[in-house]
Amino acid sequence: DDDGGAGGADQSDLPKFKVGDRVKLQHGKTGVVRYIGMPQFAQDEVVGVELDSWSANAGDGSVSGERMFSTS
Secondary structure, eight states: OOOSSSTTOOGGGSOOOOTTOEEEOTTSOEEEEEEEEOOTTOSSOEEEEEESSOOTTOOOSEETTEESOOOO
16 A cells, blocks of 8 residues: 555656755645755655745754754
């Protein structure tokens, strides 16, 4: 049963993004890709998105005090 996430997906099946791309997420939120990379806390590539509208579940571009990208 697929939960719609990328976990366990074949990487070649995932869309290719670059910093600056506009994206639409699964639940309709939109934003701009601000970070793509492999930070120390992750085992896979991470895509950081600055959302167009505020979300209580979103972060500020940092993880455990490490700044991945700055938001406006």
